[in-house]
Amino acid sequence: MNKSILKFITDFGPLAIFFFYYYSNDKNLAVAIPPLIIATLVSLILVWFFEKKIPPMPLVSGVLITFFGGLTIYFNDPIFIYIKPTIINIMFALALFFGKFFTKEPILKKIIGKSILLTDLGWEILNKRWMFFFLGLALLNEFIWRTQSEEFWVNFKVWGMLPITIIFTAFQIGLINKYKINDE
Template sequence: MNKSFLKFVTDFGPLAIFFYYYYNNDKNLSVAIPPLIVTTLIALAIVWFFEKKIPMMPLTSGILITFFGGLTIYFNDPIFIYIKPTIINILFALALFFGKYFTNEPFLKKIMGKSIALTDIGWELLNKRWTFFFLSLAILNECVWRTQTEEFWVNFKVWGMLPITLVFTGFQISLINKHKLDE
């Protein structure tokens, strides 16, 4: 099976199912979350079947979707699904911030060092920028879900956070180019 097609289906299939149930059931999270959880678990099983491993990001995301989605359903309170992005982004920020104390180098270098060759200063700056970015995303998510409608938050979560992340990533290119090591 084509790896990129498999990745596309397993990444976006659960999201498509979520939107289908959300918009065809009066924008009801309680109806849309169970199929999201089930399709996320199916997607993880498919990845395991074909790859014999599950990458850390999809696995973490699947666990958190199942956990927070389950809490949302059990308590019939959407706050749990609202705070999931906040908690994920805070965890990423904390991992980047404290990771350097456990690895003696910027944690981002540990994760991406084989993909990009940067100076130590470049890794420090990139690590700090991503730390603050994740904290900012957490704060932004809190502001949006606390001040906007549920439908606005759902659309912001899917169609807002991704472009914000892509734009931020694009702004890191100049730092990467400035601190790139000649290979």
């Protein structure tokens, strides 16, 4: 299977299934979460089957979806699924902050350093920006779920956070170009 098609299906398939069940069952989280958990686990199995490994971010996300989705269903309380993005984003921010103490270089460099060649200062700045970005997303998620309707939060989770992440990523191009090491 084509790697980019597999990635698209495993990244967005569970989300599409969640939306289908959420909107076809009177916007009911209790009905939409079990198919989300199952689709997430199936997508992780598919990734393992085709690639013989599961990247850390989808694995962590899958574990947290299963855990917080399960808590939401068990306690019949949506707060658990609402706080999942907050916890994921805080975990990513903390990994970026504390990672350099364990690897002696920014974690972001360890993750994507083979794709982008930057100076050490460039990696430090990029790592800090992403750390603060993840903290900002965590705070934004907290604000949205605490002040808006469930339906607004569900839509924002997909149609808000994804574009914000894409725009933030695009704004990093200037930094990357400034600190890029020419491979000549």
